[in-house]
Amino acid sequence: MKTILRVSLSVVLAGAMLGGCSDSSEQSVNPQEATAKNEVQETTREVIQADQNQEFEEFKEKFLEEMWQVYPNYGVYVGYYKYDDQLKIPNQEREAEEKQFSDKIKRQLAKFDTSKLSPLNATDHALIKNQIESGEWYRDVFKSSEWNPSNYNVAGVFGVILNTDYKSLDERLKAISKRLDNVPAYYQAAIANIKKPTLEYTELAIQQNKGALGIFQKSIPEKIEQSTLPDEEKKTFEPKLEKAINAINGYISWLEEKHKNIADGSAKSFRIGETLYEQKFKHDIVSDYTAKQLYEKALQSKAELHQEMIAITKKLWPKYFSDEVMPDEELVAVKKLIDHLSVKHVKREEFVDEVRRQMPIIEKFILDHDLLEMDPSRPLVIRETPEYMRGFAGASVSAPGPYDATANTYYNVTPLDHYTEEQAESYLREYNHWILQILNIHEALPGHYTQLVHANKSPSMIKSIFGNGAMIEGWAVYSERMMLEEGYGNNEPEMWLMYSKWNLRVVANTILDYSIHVLGMTREEGLNLLMNEAFQEKTEAEGKWRRATLSQVQLTSYFNGYAEIYAFREELKQKMGDKFKLKDFHNKFLSYGNAPVPVIRKLMLTELGLE
Ligand code: ZN
Numbered sequence: 293m294k295t296i297l298r299v300s301l302s303v304v305l306a307g308a309m310l311g312g313c314s315d316s317s318e319q320s321v322n323p324q325e326a327t328a329k330n331e332v333q334e335t336t337r338e339v340i341q342a343d344q345n346q347e348f349e350e351f352k353e354k355f356l357e358e359m360w361q362v363y364p365n366y367g368v369y370v371g372y373y374k375y376d377d378q379l380k381i382p383n384q385e386r387e388a389e390e391k392q393f394s395d396k397i398k399r400q401l402a403k404f405d406t407s408k409l410s411p412l413n414a415t416d417h418a419l420i421k422n423q424i425e426s427g428e429w430y431r432d433v434f435k436s437s438e439w440n441p442s443n444y445n446v447a448g449v450f451g452v453i454l455n456t457d458y459k460s461l462d463e464r465l466k467a468i469s470k471r472l473d474n475v476p477a478y479y480q481a482a483i484a485n486i487k488k489p490t491l492e493y494t495e496l497a498i499q500q501n502k503g504a505l506g507i508f509q510k511s512i513p514e515k516i517e518q519s520t521l522p523d524e525e526k527k528t529f530e531p532k533l534e535k536a537i538n539a540i541n542g543y544i545s546w547l548e549e550k551h552k553n554i555a556d557g558s559a560k561s562f563r564i565g566e567t568l569y570e571q572k573f574k575h576d577i578v579s580d581y582t583a584k585q586l587y588e589k590a591l592q593s594k595a596e597l598h599q600e601m602i603a604i605t606k607k608l609w610p611k612y613f614s615d616e617v618m619p620d621e622e623l624v625a626v627k628k629l630i631d632h633l634s635v636k637h638v639k640r641e642e643f644v645d646e647v648r649r650q651m652p653i654i655e656k657f658i659l660d661h662d663l664l665e666m667d668p669s670r671p672l673v674i675r676e677t678p679e680y681m682r683g684f685a686g687a688s689v690s691a692p693g694p695y696d697a698t699a700n701t702y703y704n705v706t707p708l709d710h711y712t713e714e715q716a717e718s719y720l721r722e723y724n725h726w727i728l729q730i731l732n733i734h735e736a737l738p739g740h741y742t743q744l745v746h747a748n749k750s751p752s753m754i755k756s757i758f759g760n761g762a763m764i765e766g767w768a769v770y771s772e773r774m775m776l777e778e779g780y781g782n783n784e785p786e787m788w789l790m791y792s793k794w795n796l797r798v799v800a801n802t803i804l805d806y807s808i809h810v811l812g813m814t815r816e817e818g819l820n821l822l823m824n825e826a827f828q829e830k831t832e833a834e835g836k837w838r839r840a841t842l843s844q845v846q847l848t849s850y851f852n853g854y855a856e857i858y859a860f861r862e863e864l865k866q867k868m869g870d871k872f873k874l875k876d877f878h879n880k881f882l883s884y885g886n887a888p889v890p891v892i893r894k895l896m897l898t899e900l901g902l903e
C-alpha cells in the first residue's frame with residue numbers, strides 16, 4: 293500500500309520531526325480578486341503577479357538550500373548530499389538553530405500576497421507554511437524528543453552514505469569519518485533530553501539501536517578495507533568507531549535501565565489523548581474535517597460497507613453454499629463467504645506474470661471509458677522488486693527522489709519465491725483473483741503511478757519533498773472505488789464484496805487509531821474490531837495494533853484523503869450539473885501535484901469560478 297516516495301516524506305529528523313504538513317485553518321490561499329474592470333487595472337495586476345512569482349521562485353531556491361544546511365540528514369534522504377558530513381547534536385544550541393530558521397522563513401513567507409501567486413506557487417507557499425508551523429508544533433508542543441527514545445538513532449544516514457554511489461567510496465568515507473566524531477555527543481544529548489518515555493518506544497529504541505551496531509561493527513570496517521585510502525588514514529577510523537560503538541551501547545544500557553524503572557506503571561502512556569491528537573491531525577493530515585468528524589465518518593462508512601456486504605452475501609449464498617443454511621450472525625456469514633471465495637487465486641509462480649497480464653487490460657479500461665489522461669511517453673515499467681528492496685512481499689511504486697535524475701518510475705512486484713508453502717498460500721488468499729486487481733489499480737493505474745506522472749508535469753521540488761500523504765494515499769484509494777463505479781469488473785457482486793473488505797481496512801484503521809489514542813480502546817477491543825468487523829487475519833490485526841501504539845494519526849491518512857476527494861467530486865457534480873465531466877475533474881485535480889486536498893479544492897473552485 294505504501295509507495296517508496298512516502299518513505300522519504302516521513303523521515304525522522306534529529307530531535308524534531310519535520311514529516312507531514314500542517315494547518316488548514318490559516319490557509320493563505322485567497323480567492324483571486326474579481327476580474328479587473330478595465331485593461332489598465334488588468335495590466336497592473338499582471339505585472340505585480342509576475343514580480344511576485346519570480347520573487348517567490350528565488351525565495352524557494354534559497355529556502356531549500358538553507359533547509360539542507362539546517363537539516364543535512366533530511367537532505368541525504370532525499371538525495372541532496374552537499375552537507376553529508378554533518379551530524380547535528382540534538383542539544384539546546386541545535387534547538388535554537390531550528391527556531392531561528394523557522395522564524396526567519398515565517399517572516400519571509402508573510403511578505404508574499406498569495407492571491408498574486410500562480411496556483412502552483414500558491415500551493416507551494418501553503419506547503420512551506422504548513423511545514424514550518426508543523427515543525428514548530430512538534431518542537432514546542434508535541435515534544436516527542438522527551439518521550440520517544442527511538443527518535444535517536446544515527447544508523448540510517450550512515451547506511452545511506454555507505455550504500456549510495458553518489459561519489460567515490462573514499463570521499464564518502466571521509467564524510468563518515470567526520471560524522472563519527474559527533475556520535476558520542478549525540479547520544480549524550482539524547483539521554484539528557486529524554487524525560488518520561490513510553491514503554492513501547494523504549495522497547496523499539498532498544499531494538500533498533502541494537503540493530504544499528506552492525507553498521508559500525510561490520511559494514512563500515514568492510515568498506516574501509518575496500519577503499520583506496522592510505523593505511524595511515526584507514527587507521528584513524530579505529531578509535532572513532534570504538535567510541536561510536538561505546539556510545540550506542542551506552543544508550544542501550546541506559547534505556548534498558550530506564551525500561552526497568554518505568555515498567556511498574558510510571559511510563560508515559562502511548563495514548564496521546566484528544567487535544568494532542570486533534571492538533572497532530574491538523575498538522576499531519578491538513579483536512580477540512582476534524583479528527584473527531586473523520587472518526588464519525590469512518591463509523592458511518594463501516595456500517596454502510598457492512599450493509600452492502602450482507603446484502604451481497606445473502607444474494608450469493610445459494611450460489612456457493614447450496615446445501616448449507618446461512619448463519620444467523622450476518623458478519624460471520626460474510627466472513628465465511630470471503631474465505632470461500634479467496635481460494636480463487638493464481639499459482640505462486642505466476643504471481644508476477646499475472647500482474648503483467650492485468651496492467652494492459654486495466655489501462656485499456658481507463659482509455660475506453662475516458663477516465664483520465666494517460667501519458668504514452670511515460671509507460672508503466674513493471675519489474676521484479678530488486679533484492680535490496682525486498683523487505684516485505686507485495687507491490688510498490690518507486691519514484692526517483694527529487695534530486696535524482698533517473699527518469700523511470702517503477703512498479704515493483706515481489707515474486708513469492710522466498711515464502712514457505714503456507715506463507716505463500718496465505719498471501720495469495722489475501723491477494724486473490726479480485727483483490728489483486730484492486731491492488732494494481734491502487735499502486736499503478738490510475739492510482740499512485742498515474743498520480744505521479746501527472747504531478748511531474750508541473751514539477752515542484754517543494755511538492756516532491758513536502759507532498760501531502762493524505763492526498764497521495766487518498767487518491768489511490770479513491771481510484772479503486774471510482775474504477776468499480778465506472779464498471780470495472782462488470783459489477784460482479786464478488787468484486788464488490790472483495791472491494792468492500794479491502795476498503796474496510798482503511799476505514800478500520802481510522803476507527804482504531806482514534807479509538808486507541810482518544811477513547812482508550814483496549815487491545816482486546818481493537819483485535820475484535822479488526823478481526824470480526826474488518827475480517828482480518830490475527831497476525832495482521834496484531835501487527836496493526838502494534839503499529840497504532842507506535843504512531844499517531846498516520847493510520848487515518850488513507851481514509852481521510854479518500855473521503856475528502858470523494859466528497860469534493862460530489863460537490864462539484866452538484867455545482868456544475870451537466871457541465872461536470874469526470875475526466876476533466878481528474879485531470880484538473882491531479883494537475884496541482886501533491887498538495888493537500890483542501891488546498892486543491894479551494895484553488896479549483898476559484899479557477900472554475902464556483903467559489
Ligand atoms: Zn498506497
Ligand code: ZN
Pocket residue numbers: 635637717720
Ligand atoms: Zn490456494
